Amino acid sequence: METILVTFGRTLTGFFVLLFLVRILGKKQLSQITFFTYITGIALGNIAGDMVVHRDVKLIDGVTGLTLWMLLTMLVEYISLKSAKARVLLDGEPTIIIRDGNILEKAMASHKLNMDDLSMLLRNKNVFSIKEVEYAILEPNGQLSVLKKLDNEAVTRKDLSILSVPRKYLPAELITDGKVVKKNLTELNLTKEWLQNQLRAQGIQSLEEIFYAELQSDGTIHIDKRDSKGN
Template sequence: MGPNWLEVILRSIITLIVLFFLTKMLGRKQISQLSLFEYIIGIVVGGIAAEISTGVGQNFLNGMYSLLIWALIPVLLTYLSLKSKKVRDFLDGAPVVVIKDGKIQEDSLTKEKHTVDDLASLLRKKNAFNIADVEFAVLEPSGELNVLLKKEKQPITPKDIQLQVAPEKEPKTVISEGMILDEALGFTGYNRSWLKAELEKLNVALDNVFLGQVDAYGKLTVDIYDDKIQLPKSQERTLLLATLKKCQADLELFTLATKSKSASEMYQNNAQRLEK
């Protein structure tokens, strides 16, 4: 005779607790992108559901009780995690530093059941092929490794070379499935006449446009239904840059050619402004 409903509930709760601590002992290496309870629930719910569906269980109703408990407990624990950081750290774990100041933290690595080869593999996924290039690395509760490269190994940014760049804004979707979105088009500062003129430059009919977006520089980019059609690439910004460089070169030439000191300073100042 199968266990009564109260015994089923107690068995489910005890099993959940035991599996949780066993999974904790296994470390984050086994979890990948799943949280501890997602990892456990995925295995157990599948096993219970299989037993119920195949009729192996002695009592269908007891199986449903058990399935319900396994489904409700994670919901309750998620709610408690949102309310308490201590509960969240206990259930999901806290981030663990495995590289600090360029040095591997062997104790932390061993605690998380990771070898040096495992660490090297995770670093390669972050395009860090040389451990000596890493300043700081932290193993997240999900099992993912986040890496901070040493300053001299980080890519150069405009700020590093004191280059001022225009703020980047999100593109506006102005065409969707062949329909013009007037409200979004209004935010760009352009109108339908401009949009139709840009489509004519691309030699694309409005009905054939699946998606059309305008970026912060006023460039229209479209995705069309017929992927076999090759759209011409816009050269406007390239031509503009070439024109500015030519103007700068002309001003520098004028600086050398004039005999007037004031004119020479004017040409030089404007050449520097164009360079910026």
């Protein structure tokens, strides 16, 4: 029983310390958009795991290791933010893989890419033929950015000379499970009274009638009512 309680305590400590540190590191770390942030995430997870599982690792040593790794990561990120040369050294830089529709074999070889790899990356961008591609750029995080040839680009409203109406709002949820999402109302500069008036205009008398309501870009509200049978 004592062993279980110790493991439970170490697990809780590791979990919340890791969560706290990752939150401090920010969204870039969470998204793992570069090789460095990817490796950092793995290292933090390994340190936390060792702290929980290995009893010979003191709890304070584990927390110290996590904190020090976070501080070093923040230092490296600060340096890369201030120095373009350091940023290239730490994060790498984009590499053109296809230029003017031609595959650059040397660029592929330098990044250990074969044609199967390239085809897979292109399919992830809904491109199933090299012939469609004008430029393809391998980003530092290993993703491929693709610029299609003009003949293969999707037609836009501008191409068809269709008049576009400016969006009034960014679509956002206003009600979930019968409760108003006050944070979204505040960000959209809308009031609860405005929302109630909009609902009454659609014949809604009570929030309890609504399971989900979403503000549309044109200012209208999409409403999904509760199932009267409770299913």
